[in-house]
Amino acid sequence: MLTRIAFRINSALERYFPEQRLFLKSDHGTHFIRLRPLTQTFVVTVGALGLAWTIVATALIMMQTIGAGSAREQSQRQSQMFEQRLALLSSDRDLRAQEAVQAQERFNFALDQVSAMQEMLLASEDRRRELETGIDVVQNTLRSVIRERDEARAEIERLGLVMSEQGSGGATEMGRIRDTELTLGYLTSALGRTAEERDAKEAIAEATRAELIAAEQDRRTEKLRNDAIFAKLEEAVEVSIGPLDKMFRDAGLNPSDLIATVRRGYSGSGGPLSPISASTMGGALTPEEARANAILKAMEEMDLYRIAAFMAPFDSPIKAGGIRMTSGFGTRNDPFGAGRRRHExxxxxxxxxxxxxxxxxxxxxxxxxxxxxxxxxxxxxxxxxxxxxxxxxxxxxxxxxxxxxxxxxxxxxxxxxxxxxxxxxxxxxxxxxxxxxxxxxxxxxxx
Structure with a gap:
């Protein structure tokens, strides 16, 4: 049975693989090996399978090698991209730090000016009080001198009356004359000393009055200079806040709500913008101190505006050249022919x-x-x-x-x-x- 099947298979394959004989010659004779069609088919099939396996294995190895090379290149590109991003972040961080330092320096400079103005105002106030005290002392001295002068005049009149009464009692005319001369000499010297003291007091009062006038003039000049500085600071703050406020409103945002939101996120206290407190004597703030506090509050609000501006999309998504704007916001014709559609x-x-x-x-x-x-x-x-x-x-x-x-x-x-x-x-x-x-x-x- 198996022989017939093998014979039929060999007969069917003989047209493709004719029977072959392999002759082997040796010293003892010549031998041959018969290669039937089935055997040749088996050998060819095994060889083809081996060749196909070799091709597939080689292709897999090459694909793995190419894939490994691509992965390395991609990893290197990603590494370079990350390094570039880190460099950009580092430069941006340095820029932000530099901006913060510059803002801090501007705030410190403004505070130094406000503190210097406050110290000058306090010193001017102290000088004014001292001058007022000196004037009071001079006036009191003048009143005392005038009173003493009046008392001396009254004493002269009293002595004159006494001398008159004594003269009527039998004193000689020569004695009355001598007593009168002595009395007049004493009174004259006393009045001279009083007049000199009065003139000296008047000179001191005049000098004090001149100093008071000069101090008052200095105080007015200082006040005008402080008003000019405050006006420049207020104008600078207004010029800085005005465009930011208009920017938010033009974009349809409420600046008050934005500032309140930013203030809740940045609600720490302290720092260079702490308000100026009242004096240690417990008095109320002076107009200059109240004005300085208003400027500090405006500067803090300006900083909040700046933070809010960076948190909202006030910028263009493309900065490169060769760009043009095409379809805008609103209703338009659909580019794929779907009628009128909203473009958002x-x-x-x-x-x-x-x-x-x-x-x-x-x-x-x-x-x-x-x-x-x-x-x-x-x-x-x-x-x-x-x-x-x-x-x-x-x-x-x-x-x-x-x-x-x-x-x-x-x-x-x-x-x-x-x-x-x-x-x-x-x-x-x-x-x-x-x-x-x-x-x-x-x-x-x-x-």
Whole structure:
């Protein structure tokens, strides 16, 4: 049975693999080996399988080698990207630190000026009080001299009466004359001394009055100079706060609510902007001290405005050249022919791979593919504001990552529902889309 089956198989395969004989010649004779079609088929099949296995194994080894090389290159690129990002973060940190130091120096300089003005005002007040005290002493002395003069005149009159009475009692005319001369000499010398003392007191009073007038003039001059300094400080604060306040209002935000939110987040006390307290004598604040406190409060508010400005998206997502704005916020014709549709962002057209930047400090809440948007990044900012960056060619951030204004978060592309390379940029407040150009236009004259 097996012989017949083998014969049929050999007959069927003989047309492809004819029977072969392998002759072996030796000293004892010539021998041959018969290679039947089935045997040849088996050898060929085994050889083909071996060759196929060798090709597959070689391909796998080559693919692993190429894959390992690509992984190394990708790891090196990521390492270089991380190093560049660390360098950028380091430079940004140094810049922020330098800005903080400069702001601290400006605040310290303003405080030094306010303290110097306060010391000069206190010294002027002390001099004025001393002069008033000196004038009171001089006036009291003058009153005492006048009183003594009046008493001397009364005494002269009394002595004159006594002498008259004594003369009527029988004194000689020569004795009365001599007594009168002695009395007049005594009175004359006493009146001369009194007049000299009076003149000296009047000279002292006149000098004191001149000093008081000069001190009062100095005080008025000092007050005018302090008013000028205060006016310049108030004008500088107003010039700094005014554009920021207008920027928030033009963007549709309430500055009071933003400042209150920032103050709750930065509610620490102390530091260089502590208000000027009342004097140690328990008196109320002087007008100058109250004015200085108002300036310090305005400077603190200006710092809060600056912090709030960095926490809101008052910037453009693209800073590279060769960019043009295409479709704006509002209703438009759908580019795919779906009729009139609402467009909830601003489109920027430019070269493929153009860097896309974060418009404010925030945290990445989404980084991936979303239907319609393509490659999309969402960043959550303060005050309930969210920004979206769509149709990217590459995403360079991860969910949960903190970003600062100006950080590169991706590259411009054409992914998702898009007709060409561009960036679709959205700003949402409380989940509702608003016109991003309100923020960008509002910040053009500030940053």
């Amino acid at each position: 962002g601003q489109d920027y057209a430019g070269p493929y791979g153009t860097p896309i930047l974060s418009t404010a400090d925030g945290v990445v809440t989404f980084a991936g593919w979303q239907s319609g948007y393509g490659r999309l990044v969402k960043i959550q900012h303060a005050f309930g504001i969210e920004t979206r960056y769509a149709h990217m060619s590459q995403i360079r951030v991860q969910v949960g990552q903190k970003v600062s204004r100006g950080d590169r978060i991706g590259d411009m592309g054409n992914s998702g529902r898009s007709t060409g390379t561009h960036l679709h940029y959205e700003v949402r407040i409380g989940g509702t889309a608003v016109n991003p150009m309100n923020f960008i236009r509002a910040a053009r004259n500030v940053f």
